[in-house]
Each structure stands twice: as structure tokens, then as C-alpha cells.
Amino acid sequence: MSRTPVEASTSVAIAGGGPVGMALAIDLAQRGVASVVFESRAEADRFSARTNMTNVRSMEHFRRWGIADALRENDPVSPRIQRDVAFVTRLNGHLIQHFPRAYEWDERLPIASEVAEWAPNEAIEKTLRARAAQLPLIDVRFGHEVESFEQDDEGVTVRVTGPDGPQAFRSDYLVAADGSRSRLRSRILNVRMEGKPNLARSFLWHLRAPGLAEHWKASPMVSMTLFYNEDRNCDSLVPQSGEDQWAYFCSPVPDHMDGDDWEACRDMLFRAVGAEFEVEPLEGGTFITHSMQAPRYDFGRVLLAGDAAHLVSPMGGFGMNIGIGDAADLGWKLAALVEGWGGSLLLASYSIERGEAARFILDGCERNQAVGASELVREGIEDPGPLGDAVRAQVAEDIRVQKARQFKRMGGQLGYRYSSSPIILRDGAAEPADFEDYVPSAAPGNRAPHHWLKDGSSLYDHIGQGFTLLVLDAIDTEPLRRAAAARGVPLDVLTPGEPDRAALHDLYRAPATLIRTDHHVAWRGHALDDVDRLLDVVTGSSAWPAAVTR
Numbered sequence: 001m002s003r004t005p006v007e008a009s010t011s012v013a014i015a016g017g018g019p020v021g022m023a024l025a026i027d028l029a030q031r032g033v034a035s036v037v038f039e040s041r042a043e044a045d046r047f048s049a050r051t052n053m054t055n056v057r058s059m060e061h062f063r064r065w066g067i068a069d070a071l072r073e074n075d076p077v078s079p080r081i082q083r084d085v086a087f088v089t090r091l092n093g094h095l096i097q098h099f100p101r102a103y104e105w106d107e108r109l110p111i112a113s114e115v116a117e118w119a120p121n122e123a124i125e126k127t128l129r130a131r132a133a134q135l136p137l138i139d140v141r142f143g144h145e146v147e148s149f150e151q152d153d154e155g156v157t158v159r160v161t162g163p164d165g166p167q168a169f170r171s172d173y174l175v176a177a178d179g180s181r182s183r184l185r186s187r188i189l190n191v192r193m194e195g196k197p198n199l200a201r202s203f204l205w206h207l208r209a210p211g212l213a214e215h216w217k218a219s220p221m222v223s224m225t226l227f228y229n230e231d232r233n234c235d236s237l238v239p240q241s242g243e244d245q246w247a248y249f250c251s252p253v254p255d256h257m258d259g260d261d262w263e264a265c266r267d268m269l270f271r272a273v274g275a276e277f278e279v280e281p282l283e284g285g286t287f288i289t290h291s292m293q294a295p296r297y298d299f300g301r302v303l304l305a306g307d308a309a310h311l312v313s314p315m316g317g318f319g320m321n322i323g324i325g326d327a328a329d330l331g332w333k334l335a336a337l338v339e340g341w342g343g344s345l346l347l348a349s350y351s352i353e354r355g356e357a358a359r360f361i362l363d364g365c366e367r368n369q370a371v372g373a374s375e376l377v378r379e380g381i382e383d384p385g386p387l388g389d390a391v392r393a394q395v396a397e398d399i400r401v402q403k404a405r406q407f408k409r410m411g412g413q414l415g416y417r418y419s420s421s422p423i424i425l426r427d428g429a430a431e432p433a434d435f436e437d438y439v440p441s442a443a444p445g446n447r448a449p450h451h452w453l454k455d456g457s458s459l460y461d462h463i464g465q466g467f468t469l470l471v472l473d474a475i476d477t478e479p480l481r482r483a484a485a486a487r488g489v490p491l492d493v494l495t496p497g498e499p500d501r502a503a504l505h506d507l508y509r510a511p512a513t514l515i516r517t518d519h520h521v522a523w524r525g526h527a528l529d530d531v532d533r534l535l536d537v538v539t540g541s542s543a544w545p546a547a548v549t550r
Contacts, residue, residue: 004159009170010036010139011338013158015146015184016177017041019051019121020306020323022128022140024175026065027331029135031465033338036169037138038160040145040178046283050204050249051121052223052238053103053317057413057447058324059114060460060519062127068114071127075119076241081221083118087399088218089229089382089392091237092274095219096228096381097396099404103223103317111440112414112450113458118223120240120247124320148188149174151301173334174302177323180290182308189299195292195362199313199369202251203259205284210244211277227272227373228395230382234372235272245282251289251314251369259286289313289369291362297326297354298347305330310358315368316409318361326354328518332466336539341488343541345422353418360416364409364435371402410438418445418520423540425523442508444523448515449507454499465517466490467538472501473511475528483531489539514538 012028014021017039025035054062054071062068083104087097103118132138144162151157156174160167176184185191213221221243226236235250248269253259257268262281270276293310297303306323330350336342376398380391411434418424429443440449448470451459462468466489469477477493484491496504513524514534522538536542 004166004168006157006168006170008036009155010034011172012036012334013146013156013169013171013174014038014177015158015174016179016306016308017140017142018177018179018306019124019128019320020327021175021177022125022132023061023065023324024177024305024327024331025138025140026067026128026131026135027061027327028335029132029137030065031332031335032137033335034137035139036171037132037140038144038146038158039140039142041142043142050247050314051124051320052118052247053321054117054119054124054324055317055321055413056109056112056114056116056410058321059117060112061324061328063114063458063460064328065131067127067131068117070130071117071119071123074123074126075117076123077119077223077239078221078243080243081223081239084220084222085224085226086219086222087226087228087396090218090227090272090274091215091225092217093229093382094388094392096392097399098219108452110450110452111410111438113460121320122241146174146176146178146184149184149302156301172301172338175305175330175334176302176308177305178308180307180311182304184302185294185304185308189302189304191294191299191304193290193292193311194295195290195311196366197290197292198288199291199366200252200289201259201286202249202289202314203253203257203265203284203286204250205248205262205265206240206245206282207248207279207284208245208282209277209279212246212273212279213243215273215275215277228377228381228399229272229373230377230379231268231271232374232377233268233272234374235268237269237272248284249314251372252374253286291366291369293355293358293362297351303330303347303350309354310362312358312362313365313369316361316365316412318365318412321413322354322358322361325357329354332517333540336466339488341490341539343536343539345540345542349421349423349540353421356418356420357416360433360435361412364412367435368403376402404436409435411435414438414447417441417443417447421445423522423538424520425534425537427524440507442510442513442521442524444521446521448513448519448521451500451504451507453496459496459504460519462492462494463515463517463519464490464492466492467517467522468492468494468515470504470508470513470515471495471511472504472508472513475512475526477512477528480528480531480534483535487535487539489535
């Protein structure tokens, strides 16, 4: 390997400038940590990813990063398109089932600080890039690709190719967020993904069809239209911008179909719409759906994040969103290590926590993938009159029972927990988790239950950049304050006003709760007895020997 002179150094190098890499850089910068992001694409390159949904949990992180409203403003999809899901026989045929506001809500939710935003990848990347450009601690290098790295006890030497030839950078840590085909993961780290490969052969085509909206007869124009007809093709249509660009998706692809054959896919689209129309393919083709993850995400000073760490079925809209959760978990831990108050268990805890969350979500999306038009369509679904109406009513009920979890998945967004983490002080309380329905719980490891305060602000708006002690009853916080200050651990103490305490008591069931900056509960209890031990555990400086109930 050539010894290219080291050009510059930074705290964190990030391979991959997609949503996950950019999100991590933003999280770090807001904590005062510098990073350099290497993105192989040129800045002007178009990249039509399968991402459309920034879910509730990710939008809560976007709120922390100051970009939730910006994403809504950048959404290019026409407001005439309702953020619903519709199942139809064909676009000019019959409506079977309708899920209103499946992807967005106008009104705020009591259980969350944000609502989801259905906007294509174009808007997501535009929003994240604009925020990164505002933060001087982020150095984004488009047209640069990380080729290899070498790590030692002091840091990582990252070797990059770019427009000016080979370069070398020195960083404390390297994060591989270079996508599902990550060469850093497979070739350099030699990591083998585990799980269920080849879950389905799928295709996705991005296309321009200015007149397609004129053929919308069976339902209003919506964010996602799924075709359930006698072809049983498992295909769907998703708007991408205005009313002229669309994504046509199919999973699994029928055995007789070649998903790379645009003319064959176009003819299938014509059958799904029920008419022919002018259409231009922009890009697309076949891809394989997997449900897999790396056995661990931490390899010394090199970490995996996003699709480089896990691959998920798109049936549920979690692909990018798991990666945003990775960035939120990893950002504060890397900052703690760079700043010197984090312990040696933090990087291992990243693997454990995010691995557990990914397993929970991958399992739910696998179950979504297993049920589609091939399984639920019945003979006569396109028949006119009462007989056809009866078949469609039965299929609608089957969809409600067997398919709704794909669109009713708040538990998958807000309900995952870190039950095995070495930096959580568990208290033995029940930890509910359900992929469909979310039940708020302040059990340590869970996302802290949300509450809108009487002044109109979100409880999360008052969570600091380190740990926040939520105090609901008289308790001596001074020992913890002093111990945190002595260690350099950022600690805020939040004592809500009297009008909010009763509701928070019902949610938290303890006088005091220690909440991490990523909103997860690290500890709750009735007394702050051994504050040094508490800080040892939650900062990753040592492991608690046994679960203790306070």
C-alpha cells in the first residue's frame, strides 16, 4: 500500500454522505465535534433512493437538529396528493381499502414531539446538506471515496481517492455509512452479514409521466397506491415530485418478469393503471431485498452505520430511519469519547443497542413482506356489481387484519428498547414492546415518554446535549451535579412546573429519571445514593454487576 502523506486530521471521518452520514455529522457538530464526510457522488448527482418516509422517531431527531420544518418546506410532492394509502384493483378500477393519513398528520400527537413527513429522498438530502453547510465543523468532500483504512491505538488513517488523486486523512474514529454494498464492511473489515438473504427480488423505476394524474379514478391521489388485481403482481405507485414524477415499485417481482426490462415493466404499469399514457424512464431496475445485519457494529475505532450495518425489507418504511437512529445513538457516544468523559464501553453499547433495535424492526418488516397481493387477492376481485363488491369487501378485511401493520407501526418507531445495554441501569420493570401499537414506558432502556408541557413546548425541547435529570419530587440533586461537573459530564436538571408534574408522574412512576440526549432512559429511582457508580455505568466507564431496583 502506498504511503500517501497525511493531509489533515479530524475527530471523526465518515465514509458516505447519504442521509445517515450527514445526520451523524450534524449531530456531532452540534456537540462541538468536527468531522469530514467523504461522499463518492458529485454534489450535483441525482440519486433516487427508495426512501420516502421520515418517520415520527426520525423527525424527533430532525427537530433536535433544527431541520424538521425545513424538510416539510422542501417536500416537492404536490399538496393535492393526500398522505394516505389506497389499495385499488387498478387506477381506473375499484377502491378496495383506504388508510387515511397513514404517513402524515396535521395535528400533533400527544406521544411524540413531531409528526412523520412523507417526502422523497431528494428532499431529505437537500435538507440535511443545507444544515451541514451551516455548520463550520463539517467538511463535506463530494467526489471522494474511502478506499481503505488502517487503525491503531491512537486513531485511524483513512485513505481516499478524489479528483486530485490519492489522499490520506487522520481521524480519531471512522464511521462506515457507505450503504448496503459497503466495501469497507465486506472487503476491508471482512464482516459477513447475518439473517435472511434474498427475501425477494424487487424492482424500482423512477419515471416521468405528466399525464398520469388524469387516470386517477379509483381513489384520490395518495402517497402510496397498491394494486390488488387478478394479475397478483404486488406492485405499487408512489409520487416523487409535483404530479409528474413517480416511483413504480414491485416486490416480489413475478417469476416471468425481468425487472431490468423497462418495456416489460412499463407494460405492467399500463395494466395496473388500466390505460396507456406517455411515460419516460429516468432510472431503475432490479434489486434484491434482504433482511440482515452485521453481527456487531463496532470494530475498534471503526463503526458501521445505516445500510452498511443492516438491510431491511422496505415493507414498513424503516430503511433510512433505522440509520437515523444509529446516528442519534452513535453521535453522543463519539462526542463523549472525543471530549474525554466517555468510557470504553460506549462503542460496544452502540453495537448492543442498535443491534437490538434492528432485530426488532427487521422482524416486523419481514412479516410485512410475507403478505401481499399474491396472498390476499381472491377470484372475482375485479368483477362488477354485488358479487365483486362482496369479494372486495372480504379482501379489504383481510388487508385490515393482515396488512395494516405495514402502515400501523408506531410500536416499531417508538417502542424499541435497549434491554441488554451495559450502560443502562435496569430496574426490573416490565418493558412492553409491540411492533404495531406503542405503549409509553419509562422503564430504563426505553424511549422516554413524551409530554407536551403547559407552555406549549415539548418535554424533549428541554433535554440537553448530555444527560438530563427529570425531577418530579423533592430529591437532593447536588451530589450528582457535583460528581458530573468533576468528570466533565454534561448534566442538566429539569424540574417542570407544578401543572405538568401530575401527568409526568403517571408516565414516569418515579421521583427522578435520568434521560440521555437521544431521549432514552438511562436510570430512574427514588434516591440518588451512589452517584459515582451511576455515572460510571451511564457513561460507559464500568458495567453494573446486577440489576438493582430503587
